[in-house]
Amino acid sequence: MDEDTIFPTDADLDLSFTSCTSATTDRTFASSSARTSLARSSVTLSFNDRLSTASTTAAATTTTLPPLYLRPHRSSDPHWSAIKAATTLSSDGTLHLRHLKLLRHLGTGNLGRVFLCRLRDNDHENFALKMVDRDLLSSKKLSHVQMEAEILSMLDHPFLPTLYAHIEVWHYTCLLIDYCPGGDLHSLLRKQVGNRLPVQAVRFFAAEVLVALEYLHANGVVYRDLKPENVLLREDGHIMLSDFDLCFKADVVPTFECRLHKKLGSLDKPRGYSCFRGVDRRGAKSRQEVVEAEFVAEPTAAFSMSCVGTHEYLAPELVCGSGHGNGVDWWAFGVFIYELLYGTTPFKGVNKESTLRNIASTRDMRFRVAEMEEEGMAEARDLIEKLLVKDPRRRVGCARGATDIKRHPFFDGIKWPLIRTYKPPEVRGLLRRGRSHVSHVRVGASLLRRRCWWKKGLDYLKRNKGIKYSLVSKHSNNNYYSYFNKSY
DSSP: OOHHHHSOGGGOOOOOOSOOOOSSOOOTTOOSOOOOTTSOOOEEOSTTOOOOOOOOOOOOSEEEOOOGGGOTTTTTOHHHHHHHHHHHHSTTSSOOGGGEEEEEEEEEOSSOEEEEEEETTOSSOOEEEEEEEGGGSOHHHHHHHHHHHHHHHHOOOTTSOOOOEEEEETTEEEEEEOOOTTOBHHHHHHTSGGGOOOHHHHHHHHHHHHHHHHHHHHTTEEOOOOSGGGEEEOTTSOEEEOOOTTOEEOOOOOEEEEEEEEEEEEEOOOBOOOTTTOOBTTOOEEEEEEEEEEEEOOOTTOOBOOOEEOGGGOOHHHHHTSOBOTHHHHHHHHHHHHHHHHSSOTTOOSSHHHHHHHHHSSOOOOOOOOSSOOTTHHHHHHHHHHHOOSSGGGSTTTTTTHHHHTTSGGGTTOOGGGGGGSOOOOOTTOOOOSOOOOOTTOOOHHHHHHTTHHHHHHHHHHHHSOOSOOOSOSSSOTTSOOOOOSOO
16 A cells, blocks of 8 residues: 555645654544643653553554444444444455645644644544554553553543544554534633633533543443543533543442432421521421432542643642552542632643642642632532542542532532533534424523523412522533422
């Protein structure tokens, strides 16, 4: 196979790979937005680095296409239809680089380059092609490439990328994956006043990241590189977690548990006089004990001695080099929420060394509490405090994973099975092109003006009829996504 066949001349792109090392983060599925010096790179620190490396033998020219039946949640995606059509027309039934039309260079990271591309016979579906020159990488980085390909091949989730093809040709490894035109959450933060998002928007993005982490942990994958730069934004405004080269895998034993929970019951009838309670003319909410089944799949036995990640997001046990497990992801999740709310990370110092010292110190984190703050900030601070516990044995999520975090008051009212149908928040700079996911609060502005009568009627029923269910958000802005009262 000659070079013109592998890299068609009409692509008109430089594929020389003269340098694959960059000081910026490897945004595998990023848009064409320019990279700034503010982006934080993911690094492998030199101390306590005992990452095992796999053997790297030269691979023959092969193409691996994941079968459609292995991706049941994405089988109806039009990208798969385009892939299937291309492979059907292929002489050997597989996808090759000659079937792709490279449009432009998107970015360069620590491992390789990323291009925007389309199939030659399809001008409607965009893909991202990550190309890695194995001859330019050390054995350690080659193991990272292999890990990323392995993780991508097992993913089937709306907030995680899909691997459409894995092509090994010459000394190149090529991964055909999803393209996210909305850029990343780090760039979106830079467009906001004070580099911070409203509480409602933070709750939306944090909830979707939490679900993505839950899926990874349920498959025994510890992510180790959570940060806004790696949270990409699809064209419908929802998130997609990216960059899996720093992951490691561990055994996980799924369990199905039944636990007793106290839920807020419905409005009781007004009670009479009591020497203990007095007269309550408005009624009172009663606490009902219910038994709920919970699915828990957390890699609690995960353990690694390698020190990798972004310095501002490293957990204390990772910085100290004493070994770490699944808890590093929940620590990073707390830092992630903090940065979205405050525009900076909680332990940031004047340089990397001082930041690491702040993380490893025994001093507790301090919040900047404003006199007038948004509704939900108190709950957000409480969750962050429970996540940023320096002892991983007491950190929320380390024992039962996302199951416990979902029950925190910060996420009250979210219908987790419907999370991908929620309407994204109204945030400056957030791209939401095309048809969005169906949402039960998806109402256009003109339609809202024409049908504002239903709100007045609903308010009347709530004031006078004691309606049990609430279809409107209990928060001030219902353009984000709907919350429901837990009175059922």
